Amino acid sequence: xxxxxxxxxxxxxxxxxxxxxxxxxxxxxxxxxxxxxxxxxxxxxxxxxxxxxxxxxxxxxxxxxxxxxxxxxxxxxxxxxxxxxxxxxxxxxxxxxxxxxxxxxxxxxxxxxxxxxxxxxxxxxxxxxxxxxxxxxxxxxxxxxxxxxxxxxxxxxxxxxxxxxxxxxxxxxxxxxxxxxxxxxxxxxxxxxxxxxxxxxxxxxxxxxxxxxxxxxxxxxxxxxxxxxxxxxxxxxxxxxxxxxxxxxxxxxxxxxxxxxxxxxxxxxxxxxxxxxxxxxxxxxxxxxxxxxxxxxxxxxxxxxxxxxxxxxxxxxxxxxxxxxxxxxxxxxxxxxxxxxxxxxxxxxxxxxxxxxxxxxxxxxxxxxxxxxxxxxxxxxxxxxxxxxxxxxxxxxxxxxxxxxxxxxxxxxxxxxxxxxxxxxxxxxxxxxxxxxxxxxxxxxxxxxxxxxxx
Amino acid sequence: xxxxxxxxxxxxxxxxxxxxxxxxxxxxxxxxxxxxxxxxxxxxxxxxxxxxxxxxxxxxxxxxxxxxxxxxxxxxxxxxxxxxxxxxxxxxxxxxxxxxxxxxxxxxxxxxxxxxxxxxxxxxxxxxxxxxxxxxxxxxxxxxxxxxxxxxxxxxxxxxxxxxxxxxxxxxxxxxxxxxxxxxxxxxxxxxxxxxxxxxxxxxxxxxxxxxxxxxxxxxxxxxxxxxxxxxxxxxxxxxxxxxxxxxxxxxxxxxxxxxxxxxxxxxxxxxxxxxxxxxxxxxxxxxxxxxxxxxxxxxxxxxxxxxxxxxxxxxxxxxxxxxxxxxxxxxxxxxxxxxxxxxxxxxxxxxxxxxxxxxxxxxxxxxxxxxxxxxxxxxxxxxxxxxxxxxxxxxxxxxxxxxxxxxxxxxxxxxxxxxxxxxxxxxxxxxxxxxxxxxxxxxxxxxxxxxxxx
Numbered sequence: 044x045x046x047x048x049x050x051x052x053x054x055x056x057x058x059x060x061x062x063x064x065x066x067x068x069x070x071x072x073x074x075x076x077x078x079x080x081x082x083x084x085x086x087x088x089x090x091x092x093x094x095x096x097x098x099x100x101x102x103x104x105x106x107x108x109x110x111x112x113x114x115x116x117x118x119x120x121x122x123x124x125x126x127x128x129x130x131x132x133x134x135x136x137x138x139x140x141x142x143x144x145x146x147x148x149x150x151x152x153x154x155x156x157x158x159x160x161x162x163x164x165x166x167x168x169x170x171x172x173x174x175x176x177x178x179x180x181x182x183x184x185x186x187x188x189x190x191x192x193x194x195x196x197x198x199x200x201x202x203x204x205x206x207x208x209x210x211x212x213x214x215x216x217x218x219x220x221x222x223x224x225x226x227x228x229x230x231x232x233x234x235x236x237x238x239x240x241x242x243x244x245x246x247x248x249x250x251x252x253x254x255x256x257x258x259x260x261x262x263x264x265x266x267x268x269x270x271x272x273x274x275x276x277x278x279x280x281x282x283x284x285x286x287x288x289x290x291x292x293x294x295x296x297x298x299x300x301x302x303x304x305x306x307x308x309x310x311x312x313x314x315x316x317x318x319x320x321x322x323x324x325x326x327x328x329x330x331x332x333x334x335x336x337x338x339x340x341x342x343x344x345x346x347x348x349x350x351x352x353x354x355x356x357x358x359x360x361x362x363x364x365x366x367x368x369x370x371x372x373x374x375x376x377x378x379x380x381x382x383x384x385x386x387x388x389x390x391x392x393x394x395x396x397x398x399x400x401x402x403x404x405x406x407x408x409x410x411x412x413x414x415x416x417x418x419x420x421x422x423x424x425x426x427x428x429x430x431x432x433x434x435x436x437x438x439x440x441x442x443x444x445x446x447x448x449x450x451x452x453x454x455x456x457x458x459x460x461x462x463x464x465x466x467x468x469x470x471x472x473x474x475x476x477x478x479x480x481x482x483x484x485x486x487x488x489x490x491x492x493x494x495x496x497x498x
Numbered sequence: 499x500x501x502x503x504x505x506x507x508x509x510x511x512x513x514x515x516x517x518x519x520x521x522x523x524x525x526x527x528x529x530x531x532x533x534x535x536x537x538x539x540x541x542x543x544x545x546x547x548x549x550x551x552x553x554x555x556x557x558x559x560x561x562x563x564x565x566x567x568x569x570x571x572x573x574x575x576x577x578x579x580x581x582x583x584x585x586x587x588x589x590x591x592x593x594x595x596x597x598x599x600x601x602x603x604x605x606x607x608x609x610x611x612x613x614x615x616x617x618x619x620x621x622x623x624x625x626x627x628x629x630x631x632x633x634x635x636x637x638x639x640x641x642x643x644x645x646x647x648x649x650x651x652x653x654x655x656x657x658x659x660x661x662x663x664x665x666x667x668x669x670x671x672x673x674x675x676x677x678x679x680x681x682x683x684x685x686x687x688x689x690x691x692x693x694x695x696x697x698x699x700x701x702x703x704x705x706x707x708x709x710x711x712x713x714x715x716x717x718x719x720x721x722x723x724x725x726x727x728x729x730x731x732x733x734x735x736x737x738x739x740x741x742x743x744x745x746x747x748x749x750x751x752x753x754x755x756x757x758x759x760x761x762x763x764x765x766x767x768x769x770x771x772x773x774x775x776x777x778x779x780x781x782x783x784x785x786x787x788x789x790x791x792x793x794x795x796x797x798x799x800x801x802x803x804x805x806x807x808x809x810x811x812x813x814x815x816x817x818x819x820x821x822x823x824x825x826x827x828x829x830x831x832x833x834x835x836x837x838x839x840x841x842x843x844x845x846x847x848x849x850x851x852x853x854x855x856x857x858x859x860x861x862x863x864x865x866x867x868x869x870x871x872x873x874x875x876x877x878x879x880x881x882x883x884x885x886x887x888x889x890x891x892x893x894x895x896x897x898x899x900x901x902x903x904x905x906x907x908x909x910x911x912x913x914x915x916x917x918x919x920x921x922x923x924x925x926x927x928x929x930x931x932x933x934x935x936x937x938x939x940x941x942x943x944x945x946x947x948x949x950x951x952x953x
Contacts, residue, residue, distance in 0.1 A: 129577075192879060420608065
């Protein structure tokens with residue numbers, strides 16, 4: 044018998060009832076959002092036409108450590124949480140490594156990922172404010188699906204602008220959103236001014252996340268009773284996602300496990316930021332010396348090859364400016380299958396932590412990610428999302444280093460979701476048709492030169 | 499605070515370590531399989547060319563109550579089990595019913611259904627026998643996926659004959675099987691004599707489950723080191739699936755909940771048979787007067803409109819004869835989306851229990867099933883498989899009766915899986931294009947007339 048079970052579950056009583064705000068522990072706070080016109084820090088009243096009031100408070104609050112989770116959200120969390128912290132006994136055996144590998148699995152809900160943790164919070168606050176509905180964009184579809192589920196639960200309208208290429212290539216994702224009553228529009232569309240402009244200039248475009256954001260924001264700000272919500276990057280989203288880290292912390296403590304390495308994939312940063320929140324606090328306070336590793340695709344290397352600067356969050360430049368590790372808002376990565384990791388920038392919180400040397404980052408190439416994904420699937424049973432598989436790849440690499448050194452390190456990684464809607468990618472991998480494009484230094488320099496000049 | 503949590507999980511220590519054989523409690527034992535040539539009961543040695551030895555013992559054992567689960571299978575179960583018994587608080591609220599609704603959710607594994615419970619057991623016994631591989635058929639794909647995962651875990655070859663129409667319409671299911679290294683062939687195929695014969699007679703056929711079974715059996719019996727395995731109908735499969743019922747029983751007992759009604763969808767009967775096993779024992783012994791309801795599609799009504807008779811299990815008539823509620827082995831139901839419920843017959847165990855008046859059965863129409871599925875998805879978060887949604891439909895109907903009478907009955911149903919690979923069906927439902935064909939009495943009589951005449 045193993046002392047540590049295959050899956051560590053918390054009881055309802057052990058589940059966190061407050062989110063943890065990692066900004067409260069940061070010595071260098073994340074840089075504020077700036078007004079794109081004046082370059083002054085955005086005030087709450089300037090954000091109010093776009094975002095829900097309570098969410099703006101959370102966005103701007105760098106000080107409060109614990110923010111209570113409203114009962115209605117706790118009740119919803121209980122439907123699909125706690126997520127298990129899984130001891131990867133089978134993977135350890137297959138790798139023949141002395142390392143102890145754990146993963147926090149967020150895929151056991153119909154949205155298929157961790158995105159639901161923030162979607163339900165944002166939908167709740169929109170409902171409490173008496174709004175009629177919300178707008179958003181979605182790329183790969185996880186966020187749109189999660190928000191559709193959350194809005195359906197609270198009886199809110201949900202308008203999703205889905206990047207056209209995904210809308211066409213992922214009809215099943217679209218259909219799940221329809222199950223939950225969402226209104227899904229391929230972007231760019233003729234329903235917005237910015238969409239009309241982009242279509243006039245680029246009639247054949249298949250869209251981009253930056254463009255879909257611009258459309259969703261335009262609709263939110265021009266439709267009475269609507270606001271815009273975002274599934275990653277923002278401070279508020281990392282706050283909600285801290286539920287992942289808090290549950291992980293509680294599960295590890297039940298068995299006196301101290302993590303040596305924590306690994307997460309990083310697109311906009313919501314999963315990694317949430318997973319590491321309480322551990323980062325302990326690291327800042329000198330109580331823990333855990334290595335924290337962000338994993339990004341080599342095709343979209345914001346951390347490892349970007350610059351730390353103010354940049355636009357969207358193509359239409361209607362959103363506030365954010366200081367972040369960025370490749371430039373015009374940068375379009377190659378057709379990578381990890382749609383959730385194709386954002387040009389990165390959470391301001393994670394950017395500051397990375398700049399402060401509190402975390403590491405590594406970029407990995409797509410085919411090696413799918414090799415790791417398939418190895419994992421065959422022994423651990425779960426078919427992982429391409430995004431999540433970036434973390435698997437590095438977790439396996441670290442476990443193999445332990446095999447060389449003989450160290451029994453505790454490796455914890457975030458398994459953000461399942462790959463049931465990504466089988467076209469797996470098919471390409473099986474057929475040997477998977478490619479990856481790593482941008483050259485010269486190419487990155489072109490986009491870097493277009494960054495806005497601040498102050 | 500609710501005293502009963504949203505999800506009741508067992509600890510590893512509370513998990514069952516033996517399967518329960520409901521036949522041991524049955525006063526009238528299920529009828530034996532017959533040799534299709536001699537019409538004599540099949541002996542172990544006659545079954546040995548087709549099935550694994552240990553599984554034959556389990557198939558023929560009507561007496562042993564508890565059969566220990568080997569440690570290797572228990573270890574695998576720990577990766578994805580225990581499955582939660584969920585209290586459907588949100589559904590109860592949406593229905594405004596005094597009933598207490600519980601569902602045992604078997605969808606939280608990559609095969610997406612309960613099928614993995616038996617797949618891992620069958621793969622294990624094949625491995626223990628020193629076999630090289632196994633063959634099987636799959637319709638909708640859940641069983642094929644589950645078996646692929648199980649074979650990958652034990653390093654066995656896995657040859658899946660997939661009904662051609664599903665192979666073409668469900669490329670993603672096929673791709674998941676490839677992730678797990680299975681060899682998937684559309685059936686009928688030119689790789690078998692029976693396939694060649696069928697293709698010669700019906701060049702344009704899109705296949706059927708009965709035909710795929712015949713091909714898989716032919717390959718198993720003609721390839722050294724191979725045996726055939728089946729995902730439903732057989733006694734051994736119901737035995738393995740008793741893990742569902744045993745966990746449900748343990749979870750209910752933790753909170754002193756006595757089920758008034760237990761509901762499950764019934765295709766071949768493996769999920770329902772497993773779910774009810776320990777409760778049926780108590781019912782037979784007079785300790786429990788729970789109503790047990792099998793739900794089947796109106797398009798394939800084996801229980802409600804079939805006859806209890808010996809029949810062929812497959813189109814090619816190569817398998818033993820089984821006594822069961824059947825529509826006739828030539829009966830092909832209309833293109834129902836619940837592929838897992840389109841079998842012409844029914845488990846011999848369940849057939850006997852039904853004939854003994856120990857269970858009820860109800861047939862429901864497809865569109866009403868999808869209405870229930872969508873209602874459930876919107877409040878409980880989980881997108882259910884069309885098969886599972888048959889149970890949801892009847893659970894909701896029973897809960898609404900409680901609303902009329904004011905009774906707080908405990909309703910337990912089996913939620914066998916997720917619908918992530920069934921979104922074409924949901925799309926048809928949304929677009930108002932869903933149809934259902936209920937066979938006429940005259941049509942059923944044609945197939946009934948072709949039943950084999952025994953003794």
